[in-house]
Amino acid sequence: MPVDPVASLLPLFVENPFEQGYVRSIVYVSLYVSCTAVVLSTLVSIPVALTMGFTEFPGKQFAKSVINTGMGFPSVVVGLVVLFVVSNQGPLGAMNLIFTKEAMIISQFVLATPPITAISLAAITGVDENVREAARALGGTRLDVALVVIKEARYGIATAVLAGFGRAISEVGSVLIVGGNITSADGISQTRTLTTAIQLEARQGQYDTAMVLGAVLVALVLTVNAIVVRFGDSGAMNR
Numbered sequence: 001m002p003v004d005p006v007a008s009l010l011p012l013f014v015e016n017p018f019e020q021g022y023v024r025s026i027v028y029v030s031l032y033v034s035c036t037a038v039v040l041s042t043l044v045s046i047p048v049a050l051t052m053g054f055t056e057f058p059g060k061q062f063a064k065s066v067i068n069t070g071m072g073f074p075s076v077v078v079g080l081v082v083l084f085v086v087s088n089q090g091p092l093g094a095m096n097l098i099f100t101k102e103a104m105i106i107s108q109f110v111l112a113t114p115p116i117t118a119i120s121l122a123a124i125t126g127v128d129e130n131v132r133e134a135a136r137a138l139g140g141t142r143l144d145v146a147l148v149v150i151k152e153a154r155y156g157i158a159t160a161v162l163a164g165f166g167r168a169i170s171e172v173g174s175v176l177i178v179g180g181n182i183t184s185a186d187g188i189s190q191t192r193t194l195t196t197a198i199q200l201e202a203r204q205g206q207y208d209t210a211m212v213l214g215a216v217l218v219a220l221v222l223t224v225n226a227i228v229v230r231f232g233d234s235g236a237m238n239r
Contacts, residue, residue: 023209025189026197027216033101033175033193034168037108038116042161045116049157050146053124067121070114075107079174082107086178099180099191107174112164119163123156124149166224170217172196194220 052060084090086097086106097103127149135148150157172195179191181200189197194217201210 022183022187022189023212023216025183026192026194026213029101029189029191030169030193030195030217030220033104034108034165037105037168038112038161038165040105041109041112041116041164045113045160045164046120046157049117049120049124050150052121053149054142054146064118064121067114067118071118073111073114074173075111075171076173076177078110079107079177082110082174082178099178099182101179101191103178104175104191104193107178108168108171111171111174112168115167116160116164119160120153120157123153123160126156127152162224162227166221169220169224170195172199 052063082103083098086092086095086103088098097106131148131152132145135145140148172193175191175193176196176199179193179196181192181196182190183192184190192200194213198210198213198217201207201213
C-alpha cells in the first residue's frame with residue numbers, strides 16, 4: 001500500500017531530536033537572541049527615527065545614507081567586528097562575551113537597527129503634514145504632536161519592527177562567527193540557532209533533522225510575514 005507522505009514525515013517530529021530537547025533548545029536560543037536584539041533595537045531605533053523626522057540638523061542626509069547603507073551591510077563583516085570587540089584584545093574583552101548569547105544579541109542588534117530605523121523614519125515622514133498642523137492648531141505641545149504622528153504611523157512602525165525580527169531570525173553569518181555554534185555535552189544548544197544548525201546538520205548528512213529545523217524556521221518566517229501583511233492591510237483600511 002502507498003505510504004502517506006505526511007505520515008512518513010511524522011517520525012521526524014517525534015523521534016530523537018525532540019526527545020533529547022535538541023530542537024527545542026535551538027528554537028529557544030533563536031527566539032531568545034532574536035527577540036532580545038529586536039526589543040533593544042526598537043528602543044534605540046524609534047527615538048532616532050522620531051528625532052530625525054521632527055528636526056533638521058547638519059548632516060541629516062548623511063545620517064540617512066548611513067542608515068540606508070546599514071540595511072545592506074554584509075552580516076559576516078558585522079560578525080567580524082563584533083568578534084573583535086568582545087575578544088580578549090577588544091574593548092569588551094574583560095566581560096568574557098565571546099561565544100555567548102550576549103555576543104549574538106549584540107551582532108543581531110547591529111543588523112536589525114538599520115531596517116527598523118529606516119522603515120520607521122519613512123513611516124513617520126510619510127504622515128500628512130496636515131495632521132501635524134491640526135495638532136499644533138489645537139494647542140498641542142511638541143510631545144502631543146509627536147504622539148499624534150506616532151499613532152498615524154503605528155502600522156509602518158510595527159512593520160519596521162517585524163522586518164527587523166525577520167532579519168535577525170534568519171541571520172547565519174554573524175551569529176556563527178560570534179556565537180561559535182556551540183552545544184553542551186548532552187546536545188542542548190548553548191549558542192546554536194536554527195540557521196546555523198541547519199547548515200551544520202546538512203553538512204553532516206543529517207537531512208531529517210535539518211528538514212525539521214528548516215520547517216520550524218519557515219513557519220516562524222511565514223508567521224512574521226503574515227503579521228506584516230495583516231498590519232499593512234489594516235493600516236490601509238483605516239486610512
